[in-house]
Amino acid sequence: MDESRLTGQVRIVGVGLLGTSVGLGLRARGVDVILADASPTNLSIAIDYGAGRAASPSDEPVLIVVCVPPDVTAQLVATELAAYPGALVTDVASVKLAPLEELRASGADVSRYIGSHPLAGRERGGPLSGRADLFVGRPWVVADHGGVSYQRGALLDDLILDLGATLVEMSPEEHDSSVALVSHVPQVISSVMARRLTDAPEAAVNLAGQGLRDVTRIAGSDPELWVQILGANAAPVASMLRDFRGDLDRFIEALEYPSEGSSRRRINEELAGGNAGVARIPGKHGLDRRYSSIIVMVDDRPGELARLFHEIGEAKVNLEDLRLEHSPGAQIGLAEISVLPEVVQRLTDELSRRGWRIAG
CATH class of the missing domain: 1.10.3660.10 (6-phosphogluconate dehydrogenase C-terminal like domain)
Known part of the structure; x- marks a missing residue:
């Protein structure tokens, strides 16, 4: 188990995909994670899944992560700021200026609030879709509004680094x-x-x-x-x-x-x-790099795709990206394999030698 940069309890409000994934990632580093959610069912699932524990009256979190829909984000942040006056509160909503303005208008203590946004997700939601590695290598924006001390803000930095994400600093306006x-x-x-x-x-x-x-x-x-x-x-x-x-x-x-x-x-x-x-769209590992593609015809049989991946590995070629297409009624699929340009010919020759059919 890797040692966490964070010390102290972390409270997560909202255990959908993002909240559960934050909990799983922190628990993997030994952090004491407290979970809360309006849905008892979702809360129970996230706890059983290992993302954290239920709240208790003696809890004293140092950091609170609000993971709820945008229309209730500011309201929940304000509630958490009032309930835990010693904690820094962040949220993961995909807009940053509106919650900040709403909090300021309500008189909330924004010296303990800093918005953030992990640019990570999956097509499915809910606690069962959570993954401890969801944020690894992904950008996580910290929308600093200038009212939070460096010492307090460092807690959020530690959270992001613990989860393997890449910290990006922006103003709320730049982010939106x-x-x-x-x-x-x-x-x-x-x-x-x-x-x-x-x-x-x-x-x-x-x-x-x-x-x-x-x-x-x-x-x-x-x-x-x-x-x-x-x-x-x-x-x-x-x-x-x-x-x-x-x-x-x-x-x-x-x-x-x-x-x-x-x-x-x-x-x-x-x-x-x-x-x-x-x-200009960043490629793998955040580099502006264009890849070349090979389209391989894959028979619609169990284990064929796994065999293709295994043989690409045996050829000592790194798979940079993958796209699958399966036309209705066809007994084959098309796997578009993206690799570095300098290995295209070698991989094409190797896969052909092993009996794979290369489209085009």
């Missing part, structure tokens, strides 16, 4: 603008695109490939939660969507007269701009 760009606007665009499928002919939907799946993957998110998130960060999201609407208008204009030379040039510029934007 940033997540609008990289999270909230993509959610809206994905949902709007997916909604076009509701009345689409069955024949068209059956042609869906990986491109459509990529664009619409996050459209399956919880609408109730996203209503809260978008409402709390409405101004930055609306501003960026207006800019996006302008981008679409330019593209539409060019497509209305596709035979004109200037139209082709403008279409090319827009597509090339997309290439440039994708190149």
